[in-house]
Amino acid sequence: MDRISGKISKAVPTMQDVAVAAGVSVATVSAAVNGTAPVSKKLRERIEQAIQEIGYKRNAVARSLKMGTTTTVGLVVADITNPFFTDVVAVIQDVLHRAGYAVMLCCTDESASLQEEQISLLLDRMVDGLIIAAAGDDDGLRRHLRGANTPVVLIDRLCHDLDADAVVVDNEDAVKSATKYIIDLGHRNIGYISGSLSTSTGRDRLAGYLAALQEAGIDYGDEFVRLGNFRAKDAYTATMQLLTRPDRPSAIFAANNLMVIGVMKAIRDVGLDCPGDISVAGFDDFPWADVFQPNLTTIAQPVQAIGEQAAELILSRVADKKRREPRHIVLKGRLMIRESCRPRLG
Amino acid sequence: MDRISGKISKAVPTMQDVAVAAGVSVATVSAAVNGTAPVSKKLRERIEQAIQEIGYKRNAVARSLKMGTTTTVGLVVADITNPFFTDVVAVIQDVLHRAGYAVMLCCTDESASLQEEQISLLLDRMVDGLIIAAAGDDDGLRRHLRGANTPVVLIDRLCHDLDADAVVVDNEDAVKSATKYIIDLGHRNIGYISGSLSTSTGRDRLAGYLAALQEAGIDYGDEFVRLGNFRAKDAYTATMQLLTRPDRPSAIFAANNLMVIGVMKAIRDVGLDCPGDISVAGFDDFPWADVFQPNLTTIAQPVQAIGEQAAELILSRVADKKRREPRHIVLKGRLMIRESCRPRLG
DNA sequence: TGACAATAACGAAACGTTTAGATTAGCGTC
DNA sequence: GACGCTAATCTAAACGTTTCGTTATTGTCA
Numbered sequence: 205m206d207r208i209s210g211k212i213s214k215a216v217p218t219m220q221d222v223a224v225a226a227g228v229s230v231a232t233v234s235a236a237v238n239g240t241a242p243v244s245k246k247l248r249e250r251i252e253q254a255i256q257e258i259g260y261k262r263n264a265v266a267r268s269l270k271m272g273t274t275t276t277v278g279l280v281v282a283d284i285t286n287p288f289f290t291d292v293v294a295v296i297q298d299v300l301h302r303a304g305y306a307v308m309l310c311c312t313d314e315s316a317s318l319q320e321e322q323i324s325l326l327l328d329r330m331v332d333g334l335i336i337a338a339a340g341d342d343d344g345l346r347r348h349l350r351g352a353n354t355p356v357v358l359i360d361r362l363c364h365d366l367d368a369d370a371v372v373v374d375n376e377d378a379v380k381s382a383t384k385y386i387i388d389l390g391h392r393n394i395g396y397i398s399g400s401l402s403t404s405t406g407r408d409r410l411a412g413y414l415a416a417l418q419e420a421g422i423d424y425g426d427e428f429v430r431l432g433n434f435r436a437k438d439a440y441t442a443t444m445q446l447l448t449r450p451d452r453p454s455a456i457f458a459a460n461n462l463m464v465i466g467v468m469k470a471i472r473d474v475g476l477d478c479p480g481d482i483s484v485a486g487f488d489d490f491p492w493a494d495v496f497q498p499n500l501t502t503i504a505q506p507v508q509a510i511g512e513q514a515a516e517l518i519l520s521r522v523a524d525k526k527r528r529e530p531r532h533i534v535l536k537g538r539l540m541i542r543e544s545c546r547p548r549l550g
Numbered sequence: 551m552d553r554i555s556g557k558i559s560k561a562v563p564t565m566q567d568v569a570v571a572a573g574v575s576v577a578t579v580s581a582a583v584n585g586t587a588p589v590s591k592k593l594r595e596r597i598e599q600a601i602q603e604i605g606y607k608r609n610a611v612a613r614s615l616k617m618g619t620t621t622t623v624g625l626v627v628a629d630i631t632n633p634f635f636t637d638v639v640a641v642i643q644d645v646l647h648r649a650g651y652a653v654m655l656c657c658t659d660e661s662a663s664l665q666e667e668q669i670s671l672l673l674d675r676m677v678d679g680l681i682i683a684a685a686g687d688d689d690g691l692r693r694h695l696r697g698a699n700t701p702v703v704l705i706d707r708l709c710h711d712l713d714a715d716a717v718v719v720d721n722e723d724a725v726k727s728a729t730k731y732i733i734d735l736g737h738r739n740i741g742y743i744s745g746s747l748s749t750s751t752g753r754d755r756l757a758g759y760l761a762a763l764q765e766a767g768i769d770y771g772d773e774f775v776r777l778g779n780f781r782a783k784d785a786y787t788a789t790m791q792l793l794t795r796p797d798r799p800s801a802i803f804a805a806n807n808l809m810v811i812g813v814m815k816a817i818r819d820v821g822l823d824c825p826g827d828i829s830v831a832g833f834d835d836f837p838w839a840d841v842f843q844p845n846l847t848t849i850a851q852p853v854q855a856i857g858e859q860a861a862e863l864i865l866s867r868v869a870d871k872k873r874r875e876p877r878h879i880v881l882k883g884r885l886m887i888r889e890s891c892r893p894r895l896g
Numbered sequence: 897t898g899a900c901a902a903t904a905a906c907g908a909a910a911c912g913t914t915t916a917g918a919t920t921a922g923c924g925t926c
Numbered sequence: 927g928a929c930g931c932t933a934a935t936c937t938a939a940a941c942g943t944t945t946c947g948t949t950a951t952t953g954t955c956a
Contacts, residue, residue, distance in 0.1 A: 235915095265676050267913055287631075581944095581945095608943080
């Protein structure tokens with residue numbers, strides 16, 4: 205690159221170079237580029253031409269240092285492999301990009317310690333805001349987020365005692381109505397494969413299940429509840445435990461989409477048929493839920509709305525840093541009744 | 551925050567603050583923090599303590615400006631909603647994070663113009679490297695990437711005439727063997743739902759299909775080929791066209807996972823059954839391919855290896871900027887034979 | 897005792913912007 | 927022609943690091 209020819213051609217041109225080329229000061233170039241101060245037509249044209257000629261691009265890092273703002277938001281999700289999260293991520297991405305923001309994506313694999321690392325990484329890089337689907341324990345999260353006065357929007361999962369904006373679904377209500385639907389089909393022994401109880405979604409969804417049982421006067425409590433920790437593999441073993449009981453459940457509800465896979469695998473592996481022998485429903489809809497067999501009955505989350513609201517929230521926080529009351533947006537899930545649940549025989 | 555009390559407490563402490571607190575110069579603090587120069591035990595301890603006390607964190611933006619390096623790589627994929635990409639993204643994420651790098655994720659929605667925007671956004675922010683699953687036309691890509699002397703690794707899709715590292719799958723070979731498998735089952739009229747032909751994957755996969763036909767002495771050429779552009783919806787209409795022909799195909803191959811969904815939907819909507827009436831196979835495996843019915847026969851890509859190799863490549867490029875020959879890594883796909891293809895009847 | 901390394905700490909100049917405040921130019925008024 | 931008043935432009939000081947060249951502090955050896 206650098207020709208040895210008296211003057212060395214810089215690798216990447218700076219505002220200074222533009223200023224020299226256009227015969228003005230850097231301040232004027234800055235004003236012209238950003239439109240922050242009036243600059244005469246004549247100069248503006250000269251500057252623009254110089255920019256074209258030498259191929260100048262503004263250095264966002266230098267700008268960030270000076271401005272104290274990076275037009276970047278960090279996005280932390282528990283599992284990028286989960287279709288629910290990817291759908292939400294896609295929407296957030298889209299909205300933020302339109303607003304000129306970049307997105308730094310991090311993935312915590314449902315691990316609290318990894319989560320702290322990732323948040324630290326993002327905070328170091330001075331992201332203007334943070335959207336988090338929190339994994340694991342709340343304490344670490346709170347500790348890391350206090351002090352850093354970066355605006356935070358929680359999605360999907362709440363964090364106790366952290367006064368941040370949040371957009372979540374009414375999990376309890378959704379699972380309660382799904383469970384009620386199953387009960388109304390005549391099922392009494394209903395298995396429940398739960399997510400991690402250190403997340404608000406894990407707790408709230410379970411609460412919905414229990415509430416429906418109670419309301420129906422079924423009182424075995426959490427007898428049929430097993431922990432699946434939101435992963436297919438854990439759900440598989442959990443389901444196996446349920447299916448090998450003498451009084452095995454005639455229906456199973458899985459608290460998220462990944463766990464449904466584990467449930468179905470287990471059902472297949474013990475030689476049962478869904479929905480013939482056992483009914484299944486799960487949280488989170490996915491695109492092929494109604495094209496492969498059995499067509500799954502699910503609770504669809506409003507992913508589009510969740511993503512949009514989260515993005516809007518963080519944008520408004522970033523635009524106007526003054527501390528306001530945190531806002532919680534609660535959306536409703538929707539029960540998609542398909543064919544994986546049948547009335548209980550006999 | 552800022553108490554009005556004589557001296558105002560800074561929002562976020564700087565190295566200067568640490569220096570004052572420890573009674574040393576900023577240069578020494580920097581040396582201690584980075585270990586770039588020897589500093590006596592005594593001072594190091596004082597500095598460390600000061601850091602703890604005032605809660606200092608190094609400002610990565612300032613550091614980037616000075617160092618000309620951001621320890622961030624940009625990751626551009628065509629569709630974050632596609633399980634293949636998310637799997638790869640997850641692996642890349644993981645490897646890069648371990649190496650201390652952050653990942654900026656962008657999504658182009660298969661649009662060339664959006665892609666240029668996104669790359670521009672990343673380049674502005676001075677990412678140290680770029681991993682790209684290229685969408686659309688190659689010219690724009692080349693134009694944007696030249697000049698910026700940022701290392702680039704292409705994944706999944708090649709870009710003609712761009713001398714960048716790349717890790718791809720031998721698409722032609724994989725599809726050829728899958729098609730051969732279908733032919734060997736006795737099928738003659740085999741539909742092919744293609745991805746966009748402006749991508750190398752679109753072209754190579756189609757080439758594999760055609761090669762298998764030719765080798766088997768079947769010579770209707772691209773009679774049964776329809777464009778699905780890698781999206782479920784387009785694949786649906788494309789499949790509909792095929793299924794309403796008088797000589798409708800007895801088997802269909804879809805060139806990626808999303809399009810399989812469209813194909814299955816179309817088959818269902820015209821009242822046919824897979825695999826009873828029509829056999830189906832597709833590119834890209836997914837977790838539930840073998841738990842829901844029909845168990846899909848697919849070509850599994852080595853997502854783990856793709857992600858790892860891509861991450862390693864970009865890391866080595868970033869570590870050592872000197873221009874070397876671009877490396878192309880070609881991996882093999884694997885045919886996962888399940889139950890969605892049956893011997894042709896009659 | 898003085899000369900000379902070796903070592904540890906420091907001062908100050910970058911990196912490429914933004915921006916407050918100073919300067920200049922242009923122009924109408926008295 | 928001196929004066930003010932705008933509007934346009936410039937000068938220079940930040941922003942928070944890193945790093946080069948320099949100085950201070952030892953210790954060693956002739």
